[in-house]
Amino acid sequence: MIETSADSAQPLPGDFAIWIFIFAELVVFGVLFAAYAFARSSHVDVFNASQLTLNRAYGFADTLILVTSSYSVARATLSIKAGSSTACGHWLAGALGLGGLFLVLKSVEFHQDLAQGITLSTNLFYMFYLALTFFHFMHVVMGMAILAVVDYKAYAGRYSAENYTGVETGGSYWHMVDLVWIILFALVYVIH
Amino acid sequence: MQQVFTKAMARNIFLGGAVFFLAIYLLLSYDTWQRIPERDHADKMTPAVLRGKYLLDTNDCIGCHTINGEGAYFAPELGNVYKRRGPEFIKAWIQSQPSGVPGRRQMPNFHFTGNQLDDLVAYLQWLSNIDTNNWPPNIQG
Amino acid sequence: MKYPSQQVAKPYFIAALALFVGQIVFGLIAGLQYLHGTFLFPELPFDVAHMSHTNLLIVWLLMAFMGAAYFIVPEEAQTELYSPRLALVTFWVFLIAAALTIVAYLFVPYAQLAAITGNAALPTMGRGYLEQPLPTKIGIVLVALSLLFNVTMTLIKGRKTSINLILVGSLWGLALLFLPAFYFPHDTVKASFGWWWIVHGWVEGDWELILGALLGFILIKMTGVDREIVEKWLYIIVAMTLISGIIGIGHHYYYTGAPSYWIWLGSIFSALEPIPFILLIVFSFKMLMQRRREHPNKAAMLWALGTPVMAFLGAGLWGFMITLAPAQYYIHGTNFTAAHGHLAFFGAYAMVSLAIISYAMPLLRGRTANSAAAQRWEMAGFWIMVFSMIGITLALTGAGIVTVFLQRAADDPMGFMQAQDKARVFFWVREFAGVAFFIGLLVYLRSFFIAGEYEYADEMKQALAA
Numbered sequence: 001m002i003e004t005s006a007d008s009a010q011p012l013p014g015d016f017a018i019w020i021f022i023f024a025e026l027v028v029f030g031v032l033f034a035a036y037a038f039a040r041s042s043h044v045d046v047f048n049a050s051q052l053t054l055n056r057a058y059g060f061a062d063t064l065i066l067v068t069s070s071y072s073v074a075r076a077t078l079s080i081k082a083g084s085s086t087a088c089g090h091w092l093a094g095a096l097g098l099g100g101l102f103l104v105l106k107s108v109e110f111h112q113d114l115a116q117g118i119t120l121s122t123n124l125f126y127m128f129y130l131a132l133t134f135f136h137f138m139h140v141v142m143g144m145a146i147l148a149v150v151d152y153k154a155y156a157g158r159y160s161a162e163n164y165t166g167v168e169t170g171g172s173y174w175h176m177v178d179l180v181w182i183i184l185f186a187l188v189y190v191i192h
Numbered sequence: 193m194q195q196v197f198t199k200a201m202a203r204n205i206f207l208g209g210a211v212f213f214l215a216i217y218l219l220l221s222y223d224t225w226q227r228i229p230e231r232d233h234a235d236k237m238t239p240a241v242l243r244g245k246y247l248l249d250t251n252d253c254i255g256c257h258t259i260n261g262e263g264a265y266f267a268p269e270l271g272n273v274y275k276r277r278g279p280e281f282i283k284a285w286i287q288s289q290p291s292g293v294p295g296r297r298q299m300p301n302f303h304f305t306g307n308q309l310d311d312l313v314a315y316l317q318w319l320s321n322i323d324t325n326n327w328p329p330n331i332q333g
Numbered sequence: 334m335k336y337p338s339q340q341v342a343k344p345y346f347i348a349a350l351a352l353f354v355g356q357i358v359f360g361l362i363a364g365l366q367y368l369h370g371t372f373l374f375p376e377l378p379f380d381v382a383h384m385s386h387t388n389l390l391i392v393w394l395l396m397a398f399m400g401a402a403y404f405i406v407p408e409e410a411q412t413e414l415y416s417p418r419l420a421l422v423t424f425w426v427f428l429i430a431a432a433l434t435i436v437a438y439l440f441v442p443y444a445q446l447a448a449i450t451g452n453a454a455l456p457t458m459g460r461g462y463l464e465q466p467l468p469t470k471i472g473i474v475l476v477a478l479s480l481l482f483n484v485t486m487t488l489i490k491g492r493k494t495s496i497n498l499i500l501v502g503s504l505w506g507l508a509l510l511f512l513p514a515f516y517f518p519h520d521t522v523k524a525s526f527g528w529w530w531i532v533h534g535w536v537e538g539d540w541e542l543i544l545g546a547l548l549g550f551i552l553i554k555m556t557g558v559d560r561e562i563v564e565k566w567l568y569i570i571v572a573m574t575l576i577s578g579i580i581g582i583g584h585h586y587y588y589t590g591a592p593s594y595w596i597w598l599g600s601i602f603s604a605l606e607p608i609p610f611i612l613l614i615v616f617s618f619k620m621l622m623q624r625r626r627e628h629p630n631k632a633a634m635l636w637a638l639g640t641p642v643m644a645f646l647g648a649g650l651w652g653f654m655i656t657l658a659p660a661q662y663y664i665h666g667t668n669f670t671a672a673h674g675h676l677a678f679f680g681a682y683a684m685v686s687l688a689i690i691s692y693a694m695p696l697l698r699g700r701t702a703n704s705a706a707a708q709r710w711e712m713a714g715f716w717i718m719v720f721s722m723i724g725i726t727l728a729l730t731g732a733g734i735v736t737v738f739l740q741r742a743a744d745d746p747m748g749f750m751q752a753q754d755k756a757r758v759f760f761w762v763r764e765f766a767g768v769a770f771f772i773g774l775l776v777y778l779r780s781f782f783i784a785g786e787y788e789y790a791d792e793m794k795q796a797l798a799a
Contacts (some may be wrong), residue, residue: 016197021205024576024608031601038436039597120223120594127594135216142212165196197677199495199561202568209572210755213579220598222578227592242519249459249517250447254680255380260589261666262525263461266367266379268749269666272626290375297370297750300378323523325596327588329663 013077016171022176025139029180032135033187036128043124048192050125051146058109058136059189062102066140069098070178073147073171076154083161085154092151092167095174099144106137129188136184143177146170228298231323242256243308244315251302258333274320276290276331279313305329334696336407338414343697344424345400346690350778352393353683357771359386361625364764368757381438384464388438390678391462392431397686398543399427399480402504404693405550406484409500410491415483430472434465454518462529463514470514477508493566496550499571503542508742510534522590531584536677537581538646541574541609544644544685551637551648551692552617556624563620570612577605588665596658603656607649613641624715629787630695630702632711632780636688639719643680651676651726663741669733676726679718685778687715694781704785715778719771724766732759 012019042046076091110133118126150170153159159167229235248254254263260271265301273282286309289299304312334340363382374436407414414420437446443458450466452458458469465473481504488501498666513530549567553560581600586592609638617638628634651673655664691711695703702708739753747755 011195014196015201016195017201017205017565017569021209021572024573028576028602031604035597035601044302121592127597131594131598138212138216142208146208169201192440197565197569199565202565202572203495206568206572206575209663210579213575217579221526224591225523226594228520228522228526228590231592232520232590234520237519245519245521246456247444249456250444250452252380252384252443252459252464254459254461255383255443255464256378258666259521260525262528262589263666264337264380265668265671266383266385267362282379292371295369295371296561297366297379298374300375319521322590324588324590325593327662327665329522329741330746332740332748 012172014165014172018169018172022172025176026180029135029183032128032132033183036042036132036187039124039128046123047125050123050129051189051192054129054189055112056189057111058105059185062105063185065098068176069095069102070175072098073174077164077167077171078102080159080164080167081130081161082155085157085159088159088167089151089154092147092154096144096147096151099140099147102140103144106133106140109136110134121157132184132188136181139177139180143174146173230330233318233321236318237323238314240311240314242315242319244311244313246305247308247312248315256299259319260322266301269328270316270319271322271324272320272328272331272333274313274316276333279317282313282316283309334408334693335411336413338417339404340697341414341417341420342400342404342441344421345396345403346694346697348424348428349393349396349400349686352396354774354778355435356386356389356393357767357774359383359389359428361764361767361771363507364760364767367753367760368764377439385435385438387462388464389431389435390679390683392427394678394682394686396427396509397690398477398504399424400478401543401547401686401689401693402480402484402500404689404697405500405547406487406497407491409494409497409550410487412487412491415486415490418444419479419483423476423483426472427476430469430476431477434469437466438464453561455515457515459778460517460524462532463469463528469685473511474508477504477511481505482510494560496546496553497541499549500546501566501581503546506542507535511668525589525590526586529582533578533582533585536682537578537606538575541578544640544681545571545574545613547685547689548613548617548637548640551633552620554692555626555628555630555634555637556620557626558620558623566612567618568638570616573609573612574606577602577608582655584658584661587658587661590681595674600656600658604653607645607653608657610641610645610649611676614645615666618640622744629789630692630708632703632708632715633688633692635712635715635727636684636691639715640681640688641686643676643684643719643722645680647673647676647678647680647726651730663737664733667733667741668729668759669737672726672729672733675729676722679722695787699767700786702787703780704783707780707783707785708787710780710783711777714773714775714780717773717776718770721766721770725763725770728759728766732756732763735759 070093072091076088076095079085079087079091113126113130118130120127120130147170150166153166248270253259256264256267257270258265260267261269263270277285286299286302286304289301291298359382362373362377363386366374366379366382370379403414403420441449443464446466447453447458450468453468455467457470458464463470481501484501484504488497491497510531513527516527518524518527545567551565552558553563565767576642579602580598581603583595584603586595586599617640621634621638655661655669655673695701703711735756739747739755740749
């Protein structure tokens with residue numbers, strides 16, 4: 001079912017349904033971030049002290065990885081618009097690989113936290129840190145699942161220079177996951 | 193150029209969103225399940241406490257009262273009644289029901305034995321030590 | 334009505350309305366006992382009136398949902414129901430089991446009922462909404478299995494529309510979510526945690542999907558709007574329900590012994606729970622404005638549009654007022670919660686049930702719509718019930734606020750009964766509003782006894798003939 005939007009000058013890339021979902025997700029993350037800021041304002045000492053225990057090098061590496069994978073997805077979209085489904089598939093595979101790397105790195109970090117006995121109940125900062133990063137972690141898993149389906153279809157030749165909505169749809173979601181991480185990294189790891 | 197909005201994508205978002213949030217909830221539930229015994233001192237649930245709990249359940253106490261705010265709002269909170277009233281008052285109160293005061297809310301007499309009253313009080317004492325994030329706000333429940 | 338087997342919905346709808354009457358009668362009794370505690374005591378203690386009130390609510394809503402399923406699934410699948418006979422047998426099993434359970438509540442002391450129904454072997458009794466003895470719970474499962482078998486087989490052999498997939502899927506969810514009723518851990522905190530899987534899972538999750546499917550079906554039928562548009566927005570709305578509502582369960586875990594992180598997670602996600610209700614209002618009225626036909630059943634349209642509005646007020650607005658942890662700290666376990674419960678259950682689930690009954694019953698009785706006179710009675714019943722329920726809600730909210738200020742947040746807090754005495758005026762208002770609601774229900778039921786079919790105006794007849 002195709003619906004023409006009222007001002008179709010510059011339609012959103014991909015399926016409109018994913019944008020409703022992206023909007024909902026951003027609202028959820030937005031409220032989570034606002035809650036973090038609100039909680040921090042009344043527990044500044046706890047937040048500052050606990051924040052220092054985080055490994056910013058990991059966080060920085062995570063950010064680089066996700067930004068690079070976002071670039072890779074953008075190249076995949078350009079490739080399919082140029083008509084090359086193989087190149088599109090390769091770029092998506094690259095993005096998937098980087099996503100996997102992110103998961104590995106983040107798992108190592110979670111493992112170290114757990115080994116130190118840090119849980120959701122340790123203190124308010126760690127509650128937010130674990131909830132936010134784990135919630136985002138799950139989004140990366142979900143984004144990779146979506147990209148994997150798109151990648152499979154790209155290699156199978158289901159997309160073309162005329163029909164690339166699916167690539168844009170998956171790509172839009174992945175960019176959202178990347179965007180949220182950048183804010184999360186700044187908020188939870190850096191801003192002191 | 194047209195904006196695309198397909199039913200298939202809307203359906204996928206529904207299914208994907210459902211599975212995604214269910215998975216997160218299940219993981220959180222697992223953590224909660226591990227934490228509850230320390231918060232409510234599950235190790236202190238003696239046989240007497242368990243017998244008292246069974247009496248409370250099978251007499252539909254929450255049909256009038258609340259336990260930690262859950263139940264009916266006809267009669268007082270039981271989660272902290274042990275701290276509010278103490279064991280002897282509770283036993284005497286239960287035995288003296290119904291009050292029969294005209295027009296006042298009535299509690300039935302359940303014809304509990306002395307041992308059963310002790311079990312009930314043991315359960316109410318256990319309830320009063322659960323970590324409920326400082327709820328209720330005061331002793332009145 | 335297109336398929337003769339849809340007729341099995343009729344006894345379900347009639348029984349639902351009869352049980353609805355019973356629910357209101359027990360509600361009036363329980364409400365009076367708040368004011369005059371010795372009323373009907375010791376023959377009918379408050380807890381028995383209360384659980385009869387809530388259990389009848391659940392049973393009549395389930396009756397209505399099942400009737401709706403037997404009506405909608407064949408029509409959407411464009412095929413006869415797999416087994417009308419099974420549906421009919423199931424109806425009688427369910428009705429008799431429900432009636433016997435209520436009779437047992439009334440005439441057997443609860444502890445004795447537990448003793449003679451094997452509660453000691455598998456304890457399940459003594460939890461809100463789940464007071465039923467073990468045989469009744471098993472009966473509910475069997476009835477659900479029969480329903481699921483019947484509608485799923487119908488779905489498989491017929492057309493698979495999104496309305497049908499959401500409806501049948503959510504009926505499966507309803508049955509699965511009931512299973513934790515058989516698991517009652519000794520640990521009270523764990524028991525409460527798991528109890529919400531059923532209660533929250535039903536009313537703030539699964540049932541919203543049923544509501545969406547029922548409303549979507551009615552809107553397609555009555556407005557003639559393109560099915561594709563209705564169905565894709567329906568998916569978006571139910572997606573929002575689950576995105577906010579699944580973790581939103583945390584708003585039941587603040588002060589019942591669960592870990593503290595639920596205070597944050599529950600507040601954040603449950604604060605988003607009104608969103609699907611807002612979308613549902615926008616969606617319904619947009620469909621109305623894009624309608625391609627004027628359906629003669631005005632009463633059904635009124636119910637269908639009233640449902641999202643009242644559901645938003647009850648579940649969305651009243652729910653939001655008590656959902657954030659700092660507010661709930663004072664409100665939890667007061668009549669404010671009961672106010673939310675009343676308006677949400679009525680606005681969302683009772684009203685959507687009455688909407689599908691309003692749409693389907695004339696068809697089941699062989700007419701497109703009831704006569705104008707009958708519809709006037711029905712719509713009068715609608716308005717009386719809606720405004721009475723708002724009255725009940727405001728009165729209970731007032732009573733809740735009295736408790737908050739005198740018992741919970743006061744410097745020198747009052748005892749429970751003292752504070753209750755200060756709220757008497759609100760309990761009187763609630764009882765009078767309850768009586769008004771009952772009158773509204775009788776007015777509504779009166780509409781079923783006005784004979785005749787909807788008569789088109791003369792010019793309309795000529796247009797139709799031409």
